[in-house]
Amino acid sequence: MAETHAVVTLLTHTPDPLSLVYAAFRQCYHAGSVADMWPRLLNGDIPRERQAEFVSRILESGHVSPIEHVSFTFVLDGVSRALTHQLVRHRIASYSQQSQRYVAAQDFDYLVPPRVAENPEALRRFNDCMATIGKTYTELKALLEADGHASANEDARFVLPQAAASRIVVTMNCRSLLNFFEHRTCMRAQWEIRGVARQMLRLCQGVLPEIFRHAGPRCERLGYCPEGAFSCGRHPAKGTL
């Protein structure tokens, strides 16, 4: 058992993402088939800057569905069950999470909240609690196995904490990612998912800056903070404008 930290890895994304978004937009206004223009797009005959300019102009009009054709797949390692519970609330996505039924957890790693880590007495109690849970889990699992239950993990896991580390593969399309970043890079989001969302955003910006350059908390798009009294002060709160 040990303290762990979130690591975000971009596994893959849709190939030629800008060209695909451009082709999808163009199909809406083009009498022929974009299949004919696709080889020219891949050859670079239509410069990236021209594609980007067209895409951003249409996006500003609110016509956003063509960006749904491009998706990004990440694996999040060393994230807490508290984080994954929040993550999977984002329904326009696909998930594959490490199972606590098939993967035994007697030596589970765990996340320590920074404010707990800063306080020596809180940290001591936190670590003691994790050790006690690990011991109880192991004892419960052994008791259930001795009774002949093949699926002891399934019941023993009920004592595991929200701090227990997990791994999850997540795929989201660009439209869903923009919504995810608006909610989860905001200072109102919880510290762990905010950190993970910021890592995911940086990875998306590296691949597709044309779509993600201005992505971030909702206030960046709105020009004001919709959180009212909970505002972090980055932008004026609604009602104070």
Ligand SMILES: Cc1cc2nc3c(=O)[nH]c(=O)nc-3n(C[C@H](O)[C@H](O)[C@H](O)COP(=O)(O)OP(=O)(O)OC[C@H]3O[C@@H](n4cnc5c(N)ncnc54)[C@H](O)[C@@H]3O)c2cc1C
């Ligand atoms: C700071 C913060 C605090 C939160 N606190 C709580 C809390 O206390 N309790 C709690 O339960 N949740 C809480 N949430 C979760 C939040 O309510 C959302 O469930 C979560 O952020 C997923 O957002 P989403 O629905 O926009 O995403 P997605 O599920 O990915 O949906 C994307 C978009 O699709 C549309 N959509 C999807 N499903 C439907 C539907 N069924 N009907 C209509 N439109 C749909 C909506 O436009 C939605 O914005 C919190 C989130 C944040 C960021």
